Amino acid sequence: MAKTGKNERANASPRTATPYTSVEERRSKGKALRDKVPRAAHAGWKAPKDRRDPIELLVETNEGRMMDLVPIRFGRMSASPFAFYRGAAALMAADLGTTPSSGIRVQACGDAHLMNFGGFATPERNVIFDINDLDETLPAPWEWDLKRLVASVVIAARHLRLPDSDAARVATDIAREYRERMADYASMRALDVWYDKIDLQRYADRSVDPELLQRIRKRMADRIEAERRKxxxxxxxxxxxxxxxxxxxxxxxxxxxxxxxxxxxxxxxxxxxxxxxxxxxxxxxxxxxxxxxxxxxxxxxxxxxxxxxxxxxxxxxxxxxxxxxxxxxxxxxxxxxxxxxxxxxxxxxxxxxxxxxxxxxxxxxxxxxxxxxxxxxxxxxxxxLRDMKMSAVIEDWDTGVLRQYGRMCAHALARAHARSGDAAMIHGYMGSGQTFDDAIGEFSVEYGDQNRSDYRAFVQAVREKRVDVIVEG
Incomplete structure (x- = not known):
């Protein structure tokens, strides 16, 4: 089982000439990587014995911040396991660094949870759906972004008190959406990949019930108009x-x-x-x-x-x-x-x-x-400051809306990765079956358990006054 090593940690360097290889050759190279890191190796999550104490790691991330505001940060994180997950990117980054890596790198988001996707206006004043927070972006293994996204959907499902079976199914479906979109990008011309975008006002998904899609479109239209006014x-x-x-x-x-x-x-x-x-x-x-x-x-x-x-x-x-x-x-x-x-x-x-x-x-x-x-x-x-920027408001979502939004996020993530990475190699590694989807789904459910455990430790630290919080009205 391969993990991210020293050679893999060097960021992308300026381009040097490389021999031409066909799409099929690159797919084959991606498929060959399974010999070193099988797709099933991505399944599940078990904390290593030397895992850092999550509270200590979070406190370390306060270095250099305005300390008067840190209690507000921790107060927002204390609201729920989902809020905690949003503020704990450093914890998951440390955990992802111990997980298997295919060896294929892209320009990664670094914090690809579902609340960091949304709509915003282009310079041409169209409204598109994309990743909208890239504070942590860095060249890194593509799997890290996907795992953070799909785990966030499981944690959001629990936040919404949806059945565990629904959360698991949605997680697997979102991994499949990423895989299938990457397969599409692997077959597209390079310029078509670069020009591709997700137009919110024209978005369609054949896998979604037409009535649900119409309801989602109505929500989008209302949000777009509200943000346009704001x-x-x-x-x-x-x-x-x-x-x-x-x-x-x-x-x-x-x-x-x-x-x-x-x-x-x-x-x-x-x-x-x-x-x-x-x-x-x-x-x-x-x-x-x-x-x-x-x-x-x-x-x-x-x-x-x-x-x-x-x-x-x-x-x-x-x-x-x-x-x-x-x-x-x-x-x-x-x-x-x-x-x-x-x-x-x-x-x-x-x-x-x-x-x-x-x-x-x-x-x-x-x-x-x-x-x-x-x-x-x-x-x-x-x-x-604000250019029709829209983030999700999830509180009244049901399973159908969560699934659809998660699929849009997976689509946007695959498109972003295909711009900087080798879509054919990534597709070749994932393949056409469900093996990879099931592995990512399993990881996400188990990492959701880890997040819940870390959140409980955080709440206990608040009770013991090891960390200060300000809970806003």
């Missing part, structure tokens, strides 16, 4: 901004939105001029022309997500005219949770790592996507 400046500007005299200023709503001190944000006195200039240089030339129309007015820290809480995340206000605002989200980019197990990034700036990974994996990226480094030495990536 994303327009006339909605966003008065919600986030007040005026102090003639100067617009982001509203403070502590502890979730607040203005940093000079110690928290070096560069405050200069209006972050150096960081903004560095960010501008990371943009394509045509986007710089657009960006130059806007002028910086204000920046405030904004607490977002679960795993990101405590890192330096902010919203910046730029104006081109009195009624023409631009809100940019500035997110700290720390080393990927995969680095210790897949190798260090080849980019010296982790903001650039995120941006390059995003451009590689997403069918379309935000026009203002770029990176910079602050005077505090921290790396950041930048994008629009």
């Amino acid at each position: 994303s327009v400046p006339d909605h966003l500007y008065p919600k986030l901004v007040s005026h102090e005299g003639a100067t617009p200023r982001i509203k403070d709503e502590p502890p979730l939105i607040f203005h940093p001190t000079g110690e928290q944000a070096l560069g405050l006195e200069s209006g972050y001029a150096e960081a903004i200039a560095s960010y501008r240089e990371s943009l394509p030339e045509q986007t710089r022309t657009l960006f130059d129309r806007f002028h910086f007015f204000d920046l405030a820290i904004k607490v977002v997500g679960v795993g990101s809480v405590g890192t330096m995340c902010a919203v910046a206000l730029f104006m081109a005219a009195d009624d023409d605002p631009l809100f940019l989200q500035v997110k700290e980019a720390r080393p990927s949770v995969l680095e210790a197990y897949a190798g260090k990034s080849r980019y010296s700036n982790h903001g650039q790592r995120v941006v390059m990974g995003q451009r590689m994996m997403q069918a379309a990226s935000d026009v203002f996507l770029g990176w910079t480094r602050g005077m505090n030495g921290r790396d950041y990536y930048v994008r629009q």
Whole structure:
């Protein structure tokens, strides 16, 4: 049974000339990898004897965060096993590093749970479905992303109190969807793979009951329209901004939105001029022309997500005219949770790592996507704060909706992996039968048990006051 080794941990290096091989030859190479790592080797999960204490590992991930915000992070993680899973990417990365690997690498998401997929607007203003959070992206084994996705669906099913039998069936079905989509991409022309996208307003799935699909489409249409309204400046500007005299200023709503001190944000006195200039240089030339129309007015820290809480995340206000605002989200980019197990990034700036990974994996990226480094030495990536970005709201889902959403995530993940990896080799490894699907399904159910056990240990640590939490109203 092969595991990720030192040679496999080196990130992708600049391209060198390789001999041409046909699709069938690459499929055969992928199939041959089963001799070293059988597909059934991916089945099940058993914690190794030397597994790190999950609480200690989580506490370590707080290093460098704003410690006043860490109790909010842990409070959000304490809400449920599903919320805990969302904030514990570092735990699963450590576990995945001990699992079998086929030896095929792709640009991986690094945190491919189902809440990190969703809809957003392309520069052409179409709404597509894709991975929408790539803070942990890094070249790594493709199986890691798939296992994290399918395990998240099992944990979501338990969160929704769906029958265990439904959770197991949905997990296997999602692994099959990934495998079948990868088979499709293996047969497509390279440019067709690169141009492929999942259009939310035209999405179809023949495996789904037409009535259920119609219900899901109605949900999508309602969400798209709601987000379209929320994303327009006339909605966003008065919600986030007040005026102090003639100067617009982001509203403070502590502890979730607040203005940093000079110690928290070096560069405050200069209006972050150096960081903004560095960010501008990371943009394509045509986007710089657009960006130059806007002028910086204000920046405030904004607490977002679960795993990101405590890192330096902010919203910046730029104006081109009195009624023409631009809100940019500035997110700290720390080393990927995969680095210790897949190798260090080849980019010296982790903001650039995120941006390059995003451009590689997403069918379309935000026009203002770029990176910079602050005077505090921290790396950041930048994008629009809200551009019709939609994440799942799962609380009223039944098995049918969870299955359909999971299949869309698997489709998007296969498409993203096919852009950077060898779809034919991956397909050759997985094959055309159910062996691989069943293995991933079994792993996901058993890893769901591990997550539940880790969550209980976390709750016990909260009770024993080993970790502090703030539970938001």
